[in-house]
Amino acid sequence: MENIMTNRLDRGFYRYQEEFEAAALRVLRSGWYIMGKELEAFEEAYAAFTGAKYCVGVGNGLDALYLACRAIGISEGDEVIVQGNTFIASVMGITMAGGTPVFTEPDEYYMIDTERIEEAITEKTKAVMVVHLYGQTAKMREIQAICKKHGLKLIEDCAQSHGAHWDGQMTGTFGDIGCFSFYPSKNLGAFGDGGAIVTNSEAYKDRIRQLRNYGSSVRYHNKEVGVNSRLDEMQAALLSVRLKHMKELTEERKALAAAYDAGINNPLITKPAIREGAEHVYHQYVIRCEKREALIRHLKEQGIDTIIHYPIPPHLSEAYAYLGIPKGSLPITEHYADTVLSIPMYNGLTKEEQARVIAALNGYAG
Ligand SMILES: *Cc1c(COP(=O)(O)O)cnc(C)c1O
Numbered sequence: 608m609e610n611i612m613t614n615r616l617d618r619g620f621y622r623y624q625e626e627f628e629a630a631a632l633r634v635l636r637s638g639w640y641i642m643g644k645e646l647e648a649f650e651e652a653y654a655a656f657t658g659a660k661y662c663v664g665v666g667n668g669l670d671a672l673y674l675a676c677r678a679i680g681i682s683e684g685d686e687v688i689v690q691g692n693t694f695i696a697s698v699m700g701i702t703m704a705g706g707t708p709v710f711t712e713p714d715e716y717y718m719i720d721t722e723r724i725e726e727a728i729t730e731k732t733k734a735v736m737v738v739h740l741y742g743q744t745a746k747m748r749e750i751q752a753i754c755k756k757h758g759l760k761l762i763e764d765c766a767q768s769h770g771a772h773w774d775g776q777m778t779g780t781f782g783d784i785g786c787f788s789f790y791p792s793k794n795l796g797a798f799g800d801g802g803a804i805v806t807n808s809e810a811y812k813d814r815i816r817q818l819r820n821y822g823s824s825v826r827y828h829n830k831e832v833g834v835n836s837r838l839d840e841m842q843a844a845l846l847s848v849r850l851k852h853m854k855e856l857t858e859e860r861k862a863l864a865a866a867y868d869a870g871i872n873n874p875l876i877t878k879p880a881i882r883e884g885a886e887h888v889y890h891q892y893v894i895r896c897e898k899r900e901a902l903i904r905h906l907k908e909q910g911i912d913t914i915i916h917y918p919i920p921p922h923l924s925e926a927y928a929y930l931g932i933p934k935g936s937l938p939i940t941e942h943y944a945d946t947v948l949s950i951p952m953y954n955g956l957t958k959e960e961q962a963r964v965i966a967a968l969n970g971y972a973g
Contacts, residue, residue, distance in 0.1 A: 613953075614951070616953075631845065639840060645841075646839075652847055656777075657777045659779060659805035659806060662804070663816050664802070668764075668793075669802070670834065672764060675784040677704050681706040682704065682705045687706045688732060689710060692740065692944065695926065707930075709727050709732070711723045716882045718745040725757075739768030742768050743768070745885075747774065762782055765787050766786065767890035768890065769853065771888040784808075785805045786803075788801070789838075794857065795849055795853060799842055818833040820833060859954050864887065875896055875971060891952055910963075911951065911967050913948050913950055922936065
C-alpha cells in the first residue's frame with residue numbers, strides 16, 4: 608500500500624492543470640517577467656478577495672512580515688507582542704526590523720490568549736502580532752479593542768489563514784497590515800515562493816511598494832534602503848488561477864476536517880477545538896497526544912506520515928538564544944510543542960486515504 612504523505616502538491620496541480628499551463632505559457636510568451644500586468648491583476652483580485660483596499664505582492668511570507676514591521680515603524684528597542692507557539696518566521700519578521708519579540712502564551716485554540724496581552728504591555732510595546740495558527744481565526748474584535756486602548760499597531764500573520772473569517776470579516780483586514788505567504792503548501796499556494804500584504808492604508812501600501820523594490824517608487828530614485836522582494840509574473844499568474852477556486856478548495860478542507868472530527872474517537876488523542884464564532888480553514892489538522900513519539904511510530908508502521916508544527920518554539924531555538932528566555936518560561940507553549948501532531952490534510956486527500964488515517968489513529972492503544 609502506498610504511503611499517505613502529509614501533503615501532495617502534485618494533486619493540487621493536476622486538478623487545474625489546463626488552467627495552470629495556459630497561464631504559465633501566457634507569461635513565458637509575454638516577454639515580461641517581473642512587475643507587470645499579472646502582478647497588478649493578482650494584487651487587485653487578492654485585495655477584492657480579502658475585502659482590503661490594497662494588496663502588495665512580495666517575495667515570500669517572511670518578507671511580508673518584515674516589511675509590515677518596517678512600515679509601521681518598528682525599530683531598535685521596540686517590543687512586539689506575539690504568541691510563543693508560532694512558526695519562527697513570525698518572530699524573524701519582528702527581529703529583522705530591529706524589534707524585540709515579547710512572547711505570550713496561547714489559549715486552548717492555539718491562538719494568542721487575549722487575557723494575557725495586556726499583562727505583556729510595557730512602555731516599549733509598539734505592536735501586537737496575531738498569528739491565525741493552523742487556519743483558525745483569533746478573537747479579533749477583542750484584540751482590536753486592546754490595541755486601540757493602548758495605542759498599539761496590529762499586524763496579522765495570515766500565512767495559514769487564507770479566506771478565514773471572524774465576525775464576517777476576513778483575516779488580514781482587522782489590523783494595520785495583514786501578511787500572507789503563498790509558499791506551495793499553504794492554502795493558497797504558488798509554484799515557488801510568494802507573499803503579499805493587504806492593508807486599508809494608502810500610506811502603508813505606498814511604503815511597502817517602495818520597500819520591496821530597493822526603496823524606490825520611481826526607477827533609480829531610491830528614497831530609503833529597501834530590499835528586493837517582488838512577486839514575479841509567473842507566480843502571480845498561477846496564483847490568480849488558484850485564487851478563482853479558493854472557495855471550493857476551502858470547502859474541501861473543511862469537509863476533510865469534519866470527517867476527521869466525526870471519525871477520530873480515541874481518548875488518547877485530543878482533536879482541535881474551535882472557538883465559537885471562529886472560522887477554521889484547516890491549513891493543518893492538529894491533534895495532541897501525550898505519548899506522541901509512540902503514536903508517530905504506530906502511524907508510520909501503518910504507512911502514514913505525520914509532521915510536527917512546531918517541535919521547537921522560537922524562544923528555545925538557537926537563533927533566539929540571545930533573548931535569554933529559559934526553558935520553562937512558557938509552559939503552555941512548550942507543552943504544545945511536545946504534544947502537537949499534524950496529520951495528512953491537503954486538497955486532494957481521498958476518502959479512502961482518510962479512512963486509513965482514521966482507522967490507524969483509532970487503533971492506537973498507547
Ligand atoms: C509559512 C509561514 C510563514 C512564512 O512564509 P514563507 O513564505 O515561507 O516565508 C510565516 N508565518 C507562518 C505562521 C507561516 O506558516
